[in-house]
Amino acid sequence: MEFIDKMRQKVAAAALILGFFVAWEIICIIFGVPEIVLPRPTLVMDTLIARFPQLLPHVIQTLSTTLAGFAMGVTVGMLLGAIVGSSKVAYDTAYPLLVGFSSIPKVAVVPIFVLWFGSGTVPAVLTSFVICIFPVVVNVATGLATTEPELEDVLKSLGAKKREILWNVGIPRAMPYFFASLKVAITLAFVGTVLAETIASNRGIGNVMMIATSSFDVPLVFSGLFLLAMLGVSLYLIFSLIERRVTGWAMRKSDLSAA
């Protein structure tokens, strides 16, 4: 019975998503929306399939750029978070700095990167790197800082060193926070990459969309959006799966994370 219930839920969710696109299609047909304003989903799919061989290198470019920036951001974010979360002084000094830095619109940062490194892949990697540090740092730091002192006492009473406590209690305890931040960070990383590609690059989906816009090829613009959305969703799913495997202990209340 439970299995059937679950299947029913999944089918309902899929039907709703499908319904969204069907409604979009119907509204476009009924109101005669011109494709230059809002192309129908079927037209977008057609364009996507027809142009896919041309789009593929750009997809690979954007994906690899994003993953590079993301990997750097997560590594640095994790280290910073560990420092900020385990030391009071670091917490007090680094937090205002971080908040200030992350409040700067990243659009404003791209030209600086271009100035330093020239246009192309490097500014895109750096933009996505910069944009995904913040959520990782904040979450890892929060996870470490909110570790129950009782759990630490268990190890302290055994004579454990600070490093052992961090390794055995702090880090596992911060894992759910870390994975939650990964899901935010990966979507942000795409934003960063596409932003930089739009401004200063001659490759990547951002650049394709930019050129398509200037030539009023709206279906192609939407194809780009579709591709970005699909990339984002699939990476999100991958991290959700890893998260469930690693931090299942923190998720026993709901199955939402699996969705």
Place this chain on the structure above:
Amino acid sequence: MITVPIEAGQLSGSLDQQKNVSNFEAIKLEKAEVIYGRGKKSTQALAPTNLKVEKGEFVALVGPSGCGKSTILKLASNLLAPSSGHVHVGGREVGAKRVGVGMAFQNPTMLPWLSVRDNVMLPLKIVPPFRARYRQERKGEFRDRAEALLEKVGLKGFGDKKPWQLSGGMLQRASLCRALIHDPELLLLDEPFGALDQFTREELWGILQNLWLESQPTVLLVTHDLREAAFLGTRICVMSPRPGQIIDDQRVTLPRPRTIPMTYEQEFVKLTQQLRELITHTRPDAA
């Protein structure tokens, strides 16, 4: 305690060592005082206190809540440093040398991401000499050791469960296993049965008594249950309200193993009543 064949050599070694220093105090507090906070806001949690616990004793520490019982435990486990005075554990200043300490808290404080067995095995991962062999023996000897202990406290077959799948009483049993797995010379128990129902509590008294009789580690038990203190302790120390001080120190001569029916006999009841009076008389509102 838990006799695992391969461990035998090391175990007997440490037992010999214990015999050599058998007259040593396991714990010695010399005018140990604890003050929280500074200046006007400071509170004295523990008035300068002297306490000696000999090796192999089972000392129960009773007193009204907030009197500093747990503070003494924290001093002995080096979770807290005294504001003044000295704390010696195993003949040396606390923290100077690693003494095998097992501790159980009022909350079971299991790490939720580990299975019950891994939680029980945690001290073996941290405490020498076990830590060196943790990687190899994790799935072998150490695992058997954990299983053997879990069986003793009635948790056979629950090793693979996650802590949140167990009831409070079961977790407290597991917590006791964790405190004992590394054969500690010193066992510090901070109201370990405080949150349990009467029946579970009494059952665990029996289990704890058996475990203690097997290997006779030094135990310092903090409790506010007078029957518990009288049932388990070889010695009972009574503390005054905050700032706490030890106002009475007496030996319990009841024969072992003690049983639950014994707790309703005259001698036992007299003892608990006497303890009760000591505590109620020292309360500030009693006068």
